[in-house]
Amino acid sequence: MVSAEPRIDAARLTDFAAAVYRQAGMPEDDARLVADTLVQADLWGHQSHGVLRLGWYLDRIRSGVMAPVTKPEFAVDAGAVAVIDGHDGVGHVLALQATREAVKRAKQYGIAAVGVRMSNHFGTCMYYTRLGALDGCVMWLTSNGGPAMAPWGGRKKIIGTNPWSVATPAGRHPPFLMDMANTGVARGKIYFARNRRQPIPEGWAIDSDGAPTTDPQAAIDGIILPMAGHKGYAIAMMVDLLSGVLTGSGFLSSVHSPYKTAEKSNCGHFFIAVNIEAFQPLAQFNARMDQYIAELKSVPLAQGHDAVYYPGEIEANNDAANRRDGLLLPADTLAGLAAIAADTGLRGKLPF
Numbered sequence: 001m002v003s004a005e006p007r008i009d010a011a012r013l014t015d016f017a018a019a020v021y022r023q024a025g026m027p028e029d030d031a032r033l034v035a036d037t038l039v040q041a042d043l044w045g046h047q048s049h050g051v052l053r054l055g056w057y058l059d060r061i062r063s064g065v066m067a068p069v070t071k072p073e074f075a076v077d078a079g080a081v082a083v084i085d086g087h088d089g090v091g092h093v094l095a096l097q098a099t100r101e102a103v104k105r106a107k108q109y110g111i112a113a114v115g116v117r118m119s120n121h122f123g124t125c126m127y128y129t130r131l132g133a134l135d136g137c138v139m140w141l142t143s144n145g146g147p148a149m150a151p152w153g154g155r156k157k158i159i160g161t162n163p164w165s166v167a168t169p170a171g172r173h174p175p176f177l178m179d180m181a182n183t184g185v186a187r188g189k190i191y192f193a194r195n196r197r198q199p200i201p202e203g204w205a206i207d208s209d210g211a212p213t214t215d216p217q218a219a220i221d222g223i224i225l226p227m228a229g230h231k232g233y234a235i236a237m238m239v240d241l242l243s244g245v246l247t248g249s250g251f252l253s254s255v256h257s258p259y260k261t262a263e264k265s266n267c268g269h270f271f272i273a274v275n276i277e278a279f280q281p282l283a284q285f286n287a288r289m290d291q292y293i294a295e296l297k298s299v300p301l302a303q304g305h306d307a308v309y310y311p312g313e314i315e316a317n318n319d320a321a322n323r324r325d326g327l328l329l330p331a332d333t334l335a336g337l338a339a340i341a342a343d344t345g346l347r348g349k350l351p352f
Contacts, residue, residue, distance in 0.1 A: 005334065007326030012351035014039045017054055019349050020340060024061045025068035026090065034092045037123035042329065043322045044315035048188030049124045052195065052333050055340050057090075057121075059261035066090060066120045066265070072097060075117065075248065080109040083247060084116045088264060091122035095141075095269060099128045102273035103135045110278035115247035116269040121145070121258035125165030126179035126312070128271075133167040133175040136282050138274040141165045144243040144250075144267055146257030148187050148224045152233040155210060157223045158253045161187050162239035169276070170310070171290035177312030182236035183224040190216045190224070191259070195332040242270040 017035030022028060034057060042050030060066040070089030076082055082101055086094040098114045105112030122128070125141045132139025145160030161181035170176045181187070185204050193200050194216035202212050205219030213219055226232030244251030249268025256263040276285045297308045329337075334352060341347045 005328055005331060006352045007328055008351050009326055010039050010043055010323055013042075013051065013327065016337070016341070016346065016349045016351055017051060019346050020054060020058060020344055021061075021068075023344050023346070024058055026061075027069060030070060030090055030093045033096060034090060034123075037092050037127050039327075040127055040319075041124050042327050043319045044124075044126075045318035045322075046124060046315075047329070047333070048186055048192040050333075051329070051337060052192060053123075053188075053258070055336060056258050056261060058340065060120065060258065060265075063262040065261070065263060070094060076115075080105050080112045082112075082114045084114065086116055086119040088118055088120065091120035091265070091267070091269075094119045095122040095128050096131075098269060098271050099131050099139070099141075099273075102139070102271040103132050103137055106137055106273035106275040106278075111272070111274050114271045114273075115243075115249075116271075117247045117249035119249070119267050119269055120265045121267065122269070124179060125163050126167060126177045126315075129165040129167035129179070130175050130177055130312075132273050133169050133177075136169065136276050138276060139165075139167045140272040140274075141269065142239040142243045143269045144240045144255050145187075146255050146260065146265075146267075147253050148257075149183055149226050149233070149236065150223050152226070152230045155223075159233070159236050159240065160255060160257075161224065162236040162243070164235075164239050167312070169282070169286055169289065170293060170312070171286040171288075173290070173293055173310070173313070174316035175312055176289070176310060177315065179311075180227075182227055182232045182239065184227045184232070185224070187220075187224055187257070190219050192330075194220065195336075196330050197332075243268040246270065 014035045018032045021031035038051045061068045067089050070093040072084045075085045094116050098116050102112045102114040129139040129141050142164040144162050147157040148161045149159050150157050161183045163181045165179040168176045199214040200216050205224045207213040207218040207222040240251050247268040250266025255267050276282050341350045
């Protein structure tokens with residue numbers, strides 16, 4: 001059966017998204033960066049973090065809680081350590097600057113840590129850690145978010161999904177990319193299910209009365225459950241301590257989610273870059289990663305699986321296929337893009 005939804009060229013979709021943000025007052029390079037992060041998430045197959053969110057960031061600019069022109073300054077500039085105050089600028093722009101700073105300082109000192117305070121949501125963590133890996137570093141990133149889950153043993157949500165990511169080069173393969181929230185599922189996937197009018201699996205969330213639910217809206221109004229029970233709760237705390245408490249940014253219930261478009265975010269990020277060349281030649285590390293991945297893939301397959309994949313490999317495969325064939329987006333996402341085009345007078349730039 002052939003889908004009635006059109007295949008969309010990624011470059012044209014990026015051009016449209018960038019035009020939307022330029023019109024909202026972002027400088028050209030910043031607008032194109034934010035657009036690229038959204039389209040890249042769709043290319044990877046993570047549509048919960050893709051152009052579905054185009055309007056969220058636009059609304060945050062319009063409501064005045066996110067500045068369209070980002071004006072960061074160093075609160076701390078001390079060799080291998082730095083802290084950037086984002087002054088409520090665009091999270092994507094701040095995250096890219098912090099990534100570059102961490103890599104630059106790691107190349108000089110072997111390892112570097114960069115914190116970001118008073119930022120905004122920046123899309124997928126792996127967009128930035130991948131850049132560090134491509135520059136020959138092991139890259140680690142944590143970011144806190146608005147309340148989504150309760151502390152273990154509690155019944156009020158005050159802790160975010162608080163994602164974190166680690167990336168490394170992977171020899172002849174695309175980079176190793178680990179990116180996960182500490183809830184059993186990223187909250188964006190629940191919004192994505194709601195937009196598609198689909199139920200969510202039981203075990204993802206409980207409703208406001210504490211009962212298990214498969215209704216995505218009831219899950220959004222209720223509490224998303226941590227991954228691995230108390231272990232996910234503890235890791236979410238770790239991310240909040242590093243991203244919020246340590247950087248001087250907001251933490252726990254003082255952080256607000258990107259879809260609360262009239263509330264200042266107060267979120268923070270924490271980056272660590274490790275220069276691989278400080279430990280061993282990069283070529284040697286890459287050869288060892290090739291050996292590592294080959295051994296992973298040598299094990300017998302479990303029932304129902306066609307291959308053993310390392311983290312980041314499926315996304316790399318999706319990226320190649322979607323760039324070749326075009327992106328297939330849900331009807332509700334297409335409708336949302338069309339509404340933004342009409343609102344901004346950019347119908348002529350729609351890629352469908």
